[in-house]
Amino acid sequence: MTHPSVGAESGSAGAETFRCVQAWLKRFVSLGEHEATAIALWVMMTHTLEAFDCVAYLSITSAEKQCGKTRLLEVLEQLVWRPWLTGRTTPAVLARKVHTEQPTLLLDESDATFNGDKEFAETLRGVLNTGYLRSGKTSLCTMRGKTIEYVDLSTFGAKAIAGIGSLPDTVADRSVPIRLTRKLSSESVERFRRRRIEPEGKAFREQLAAWAQEFLEHSHPEPAGLDDLPDRAADICEPLLMIAEACGEDVAASARQALLALCGRAREDESRGVRLLRDIRAVFDNEGVDRIGSAYLSEILASFEESPWGPRYGKPFDARALARLLKPFGIRPGSIRIDGDATPKGYHSEQFVDAWARYLPSSENPPQPQRPPQPNRIEHFPATAVATQPPQVSELPLEKPNKAYAVADVAVVAVPGDTARVAMLPFDSEMREMEF
Secondary structure, X not given: OOOOOOOOOHHHHHHHHHHHHHHHXXXXXXXXXXXXXXXXXXXXXXXXXXXXXXXXXEEEEEOOOOOOHHHHHHHHHOOOOOEEEEOOOOHHHHXXXXXXXXXXXXXXXXXXXXXXXXXHHHHHHHHHHHOXXXXXXXXXXXXXXXXXXXXXXXXXXXXXXXXEOOOOHHHHOOEEEEEOOOOOOOOOOOOOOHHHHHHHHHHHHHHHHHHHHHHHOOOOOOOOXXXXXXXXXXXXXXXXXXXXXHOOHHHHHHHHHHHHHHHHHHHHHOOHHHHHHHHXXXXXXXXXXXXEEHHHHHHHHHHOOOOOOOOEOOEOOOHHHHHHHHHHHOOOOEEOOOOOOOOOEEEEHHHHHHHHHHHOOOOOOOOOOOOOOXXXXXXXXXXXXXXXXXXXXXXXXXXXXXXXXXXXOOEEEEOOOOOOEEEEOOOOOOOOOEOO
């Protein structure tokens, strides 16, 4: 492996360093191009922490064992600044070592950790929830003689967390997701032998440190591409994109593409609440209505493929379960009028406008779900065809609109021949046509 010379121009030296890190990673772990790009930039970031007030974590996950998570951490141990590869420690050691040494934490088997000892899991969660910010702290009790005091410890530092399944939402939200799969028989990587690799890794870390010193001697503008990412993703990706731009436009373009793809894909692991808001918005869009009954809405949601709205713990997803999930957003069911005098419990679309604006990207195109059969819906009445340019209902010469029609804003437009008619549908009588 060749290394860039320290005296080389900053951009070319950075680009060469970036390519060398990518090559090192791919020697031992089967990685996609986007994953290799993001990890290489993250490795370089660990050597330049003093330049940033916010850093990204790596969330290294897989669906099953033997997908290369531990191997990737072992490879990273040879490259990152002050590596600390561990699968388990005590709460006191974890908090104090992060505070004192500011190591690059390489945590393995996080799934077992978060599901194990509660005290350690909560300490770890506290360190991870705040440690992406330079101002992040955790507080511990300490004894001074017979007096119990507390101490604030810094949690700031780069961290890579590996485990099966997904991380807690708050930790995943601070991470660039790296999803590993078992390699195919046709894919080959070099066997990792620590004794043979360590001398080369040491020389490479020294070269990374030399590049980092040169990087830190210059100021760097805010990178492009942040506006394409959600707020939290933009915060954690800014150092990676800044490093990429310092390495030249080719690296910067690859970085923007990779981080947008990876952080956009992270939406699959969003919370149940945000997923529910997203799916409900899709239902309203697909139905083309401004109100919908609770029972019918829960039925549609439960019919979605690859959704979490099926039976849970042996209980069906019903109107009560729906109301329970929407309550934290301040959205509660109420009586709505749908079919004439019927006023079932349900929701108006306007109840969701604020939550949609706050938790879902406005530019997002919602999915179009398949609708189950809909009894007692307007489109099931016969002899209806939608006109391409429907007339204004307000221009119809209705003598007693309020008395004649239970729902004055419901109309079905029929086009027999060349004559346009509006068929008003009062729910307490049969459909009638009215010429105009």
